Amino acid sequence: MRVREGFTAVARYPIGIGLVVLVLFLLDRSLPGFWLTLFLLFGINTILAVSLNITNGWANLFSIGHGGIMLAGGYAAALFTLPVFFKVDIIGLHLPGWILNVQIPFLPALLLGGVVGSIVGILLALPALRLRGIYFILVTLGFNLIMVSIAENLPNYTNGAMGLRQFPLYTNVWWVWGIAFLVIYIALRLRKSYIGRAFIAIGRDQELAEHMGINLLKYKIYAFGLSTFFTAIGGILWVHLILNLFPNAFSLALVFHVVTMIVIGGMGSVSGAVIGAAIITGFTEVLAPIEEGFQVFGVQVPHLFGLTTLLLAVVLILILILRPQGIMGEGEFSLQGLRKRLSRSKAE
Amino acid sequence: MPGDNNQRETGPILKIEGLNKSFGGLQAVLDFSLSLETGELKGLIGPNGAGKTTVFHLITGFHKPNSGRVVFKGINITAQSPNRVTKLGIARTFQKIRMLENIKVIDAMKTAFYLQKPYNVLDVLFQTPKYGREERQLEEKALEFLTFFGIAHLANDLGSDLPYGLQRRVGIARALALSPELLLLDEPTSGLNTVETDELVEIILEIKDKFGLSIILVEHDMRVIMDKGICDSIVVMHQGAVITEGTCEELQEDERVIEAYLGAGVA
Numbered sequence: 001m002r003v004r005e006g007f008t009a010v011a012r013y014p015i016g017i018g019l020v021v022l023v024l025f026l027l028d029r030s031l032p033g034f035w036l037t038l039f040l041l042f043g044i045n046t047i048l049a050v051s052l053n054i055t056n057g058w059a060n061l062f063s064i065g066h067g068g069i070m071l072a073g074g075y076a077a078a079l080f081t082l083p084v085f086f087k088v089d090i091i092g093l094h095l096p097g098w099i100l101n102v103q104i105p106f107l108p109a110l111l112l113g114g115v116v117g118s119i120v121g122i123l124l125a126l127p128a129l130r131l132r133g134i135y136f137i138l139v140t141l142g143f144n145l146i147m148v149s150i151a152e153n154l155p156n157y158t159n160g161a162m163g164l165r166q167f168p169l170y171t172n173v174w175w176v177w178g179i180a181f182l183v184i185y186i187a188l189r190l191r192k193s194y195i196g197r198a199f200i201a202i203g204r205d206q207e208l209a210e211h212m213g214i215n216l217l218k219y220k221i222y223a224f225g226l227s228t229f230f231t232a233i234g235g236i237l238w239v240h241l242i243l244n245l246f247p248n249a250f251s252l253a254l255v256f257h258v259v260t261m262i263v264i265g266g267m268g269s270v271s272g273a274v275i276g277a278a279i280i281t282g283f284t285e286v287l288a289p290i291e292e293g294f295q296v297f298g299v300q301v302p303h304l305f306g307l308t309t310l311l312l313a314v315v316l317i318l319i320l321i322l323r324p325q326g327i328m329g330e331g332e333f334s335l336q337g338l339r340k341r342l343s344r345s346k347a348e
Numbered sequence: 349m350p351g352d353n354n355q356r357e358t359g360p361i362l363k364i365e366g367l368n369k370s371f372g373g374l375q376a377v378l379d380f381s382l383s384l385e386t387g388e389l390k391g392l393i394g395p396n397g398a399g400k401t402t403v404f405h406l407i408t409g410f411h412k413p414n415s416g417r418v419v420f421k422g423i424n425i426t427a428q429s430p431n432r433v434t435k436l437g438i439a440r441t442f443q444k445i446r447m448l449e450n451i452k453v454i455d456a457m458k459t460a461f462y463l464q465k466p467y468n469v470l471d472v473l474f475q476t477p478k479y480g481r482e483e484r485q486l487e488e489k490a491l492e493f494l495t496f497f498g499i500a501h502l503a504n505d506l507g508s509d510l511p512y513g514l515q516r517r518v519g520i521a522r523a524l525a526l527s528p529e530l531l532l533l534d535e536p537t538s539g540l541n542t543v544e545t546d547e548l549v550e551i552i553l554e555i556k557d558k559f560g561l562s563i564i565l566v567e568h569d570m571r572v573i574m575d576k577g578i579c580d581s582i583v584v585m586h587q588g589a590v591i592t593e594g595t596c597e598e599l600q601e602d603e604r605v606i607e608a609y610l611g612a613g614v615a
Contacts, residue, residue: 186473192483193472197459204448211408213434213463213526330450 020181028173036173037241042281043176044237049261049273050183051230056259057268058196059223060203064259065124065140066231067250068147072120073232074239074250075151077113078164080104081240086166094156106170106240110179110233117232118225125224129217144252151247163246171241179237183230187270188332199223200268253309257284260312264319266326271333276326283315284308361386361562362530367406367416369399376402378588380416384530385580389556389563391573391596394585395609400566401443403585404532408440409433420530435463439528443535443566445519447507453518454503457490460525493521497551513544517551524555531555533565537572545569549576574600584608 031039048066055061079087079099087093087100104112128139151158158164190196198219201209210216239245261280265272293303319326331337360383367380377399384390392400405411407418412427419425425433448456466482494500497517502510507518516536523531536552537545549572556563567573573582574596583593586608592599599605 189472189475193467193479194458194462194465195469195472197455198462200451201448201459201462204451205446207410208442208446208448210410210430211434211440212460212522213431215429215431 020177024173024177038281038285040171040173040176040237040241041285042278043173043180044234044241045258045261045277045281046180046274047176047183047230047234047237048258049265049277050180050187050270051227051234052258053262053268053270053273054187054199054227055223057262057273058191058199058203059220061125061129061220061223062137063140063224063227064137064252064255065143065147066228066258067252067255068124068144069117069121069228069231070235070238070250070254071147071151071247073113073117074235074245075158076116076232077109077236078167078239078245079157080112081106081109081168081170082164083166083168090166091159091162091164093159103168106175109170110175110236113236114229114233117235118229121224121228121231122221125221129220141252144250144255148247148251158247161247163244163249165244167240167243167245169240169243171237176237176241179230179233184270184274186226191270191332195219195222203268257312260316262326263316264326266328266330268330269326269328269332272326272328275328279315280312283312287311359386360384361388361421362407362564363417363419364403364407365417365419367403367418368414369402369406369411370414375588377406377413380406380585380588380590382583382590384562384564386562387556387560388580389552389565389578391579391582392564392566392585393568393570393573393582397587398585398608399588400585401534402588404440404534404564404566407433407532408438434526434528437527437529438532439523439526439530440532441516441519441523441534441536443538445512445515447510447515447518449508451507452504453494453499453507453510454487454490456507456518456522457493457525458486460522461486461489463526490525493525494518497521512539513541513548516540516544516548520551520555524559527559529560529562531561531563533563535566535568537567537569542571545572549578553578 027039028036048070052063052066055063079093079095081103084101084103087095093100124140124143128136128143131139152161154160155162190199198209198214199222201212201214202216202219202223206216235250239249242249257280261276262273263276264279265274265276287308290301291304291307294301362382362384364380364382367377368375369377380399380403382390382403392403394400402411406413406416407425408430409425409428409432410430417424417426420433420436420438423436425436425438448459451459464486466486467476467479470476471479471482491500491503494503497520499514499517499521502514507515510518516539520533520536533552537548540548552563552565555561565573565579573579577596579596581593581595582599584591584599584602584605586604591604591608592602594602
């Protein structure tokens, strides 16, 4: 009886997956261009936020260097997915023939970029993990700047500040949301296992974790490797949606956005990261037109560049004051919890 | 009950020889030696700043000694990292308990079962029946420990919200979850009232027999050490060095002990 319980849980998945696929299919068909792009950006931001949450929220390795990881993974994949004529004839990259003369499909490019991101992330983590707190943050900040600098100053491989274009439009609903659901699934499952518990124990109290037999270095590297793998994949999806890759694409401003997502949603909560991603994506994209100037009650507001960023900062400050633990806190969204809360409020 | 283990081996389970540790100019531990027999309960006392907690740090490898040797079950564990020492069978509690913020008692216990790792990553990701079975077993085991400590009804409360006395119990339950052979208790009764203290002393004696533990007990409360007479022998530290060792009757007469606590000329 007990053994079969495991299978009945599995048997519920096909129905859920079927429903999700149907919804995605309908959205893919019915959404107009702008809203579809928005939906894809939401998915990409979900991937970024959930994976950043593994290091920043769980293991308390507060990284603001994930932009550099996206850059590394993005360029690694881009060099393989760009059309051969563009690499050879138009911008003339100086690369070995086995890179220059091939164009590979999306899946291997994603995996390759993810692995490169993961390796770069671990190489960053190894020295950075000797530091704690604010010093760790500073190293990751420096790493982000260094990666941008490197991309700008290697014109033979990256076309420098001019950037790369003419990407094939690989990114679609299926890739983005398939991977987003995968990341969410992995994160939620890990959280309820000894691996996630080890991450969280390290994040809360490193000394105690060590005395519970947890190998700190090993688990910090696991956390960083996993987080950077999916962050790099998020970067690659972005590149093949925007069809443009330049050194400043994943600057600190972008990292700031992703950090804001997990702070608003609740550090340590996977569902919080998704909610944060939805809010920030909506905020920055939907409100973007107001920067062009608008009329309120007959008063003309002039063109204000950076107005959305300003509003975002205000929202962030308000959340930090009113609900410092974020919307979800450290908990997860669940139908059971919602039902319990509803019945309680009804009783009152 | 998991961890039942009553066979006693002979020979010292822990042997410390000539341990030295200094922080800058401060000699925290000076030529510290100790021998703990299997199944023994040894008290480690001394005035504030005598270096008792530092000795614990040196045993678990949290601090690296400047010189000296720590041998556990015949294995040299000097300057090993705490996670390896824990794996070998030494668990400790903390004076400040170190309750994980915002984590339920039951989850804190499950975290402490980390070393058991009864399934692997693939079991987690594919939600195999093995994962479900082992997770349930882990939960049952955690509840069993909490029941033993009389705090099973608090399993779903946040550990950091519990009163101090109950937090202490969770702290000890958490250490036992590591299925240790040697338990290092760092001032387990500090901050407790007399009733709570008496209860905790009972618990310590009970777990010692039940799990076949050897225990080193750092204690501030002379009532626990002297009046209860729970220790097989007591080591007295002063300014980083061992000044004497003996049973509590012997120590009560010892002038050096009185001098260390109360100053010269009182005795």
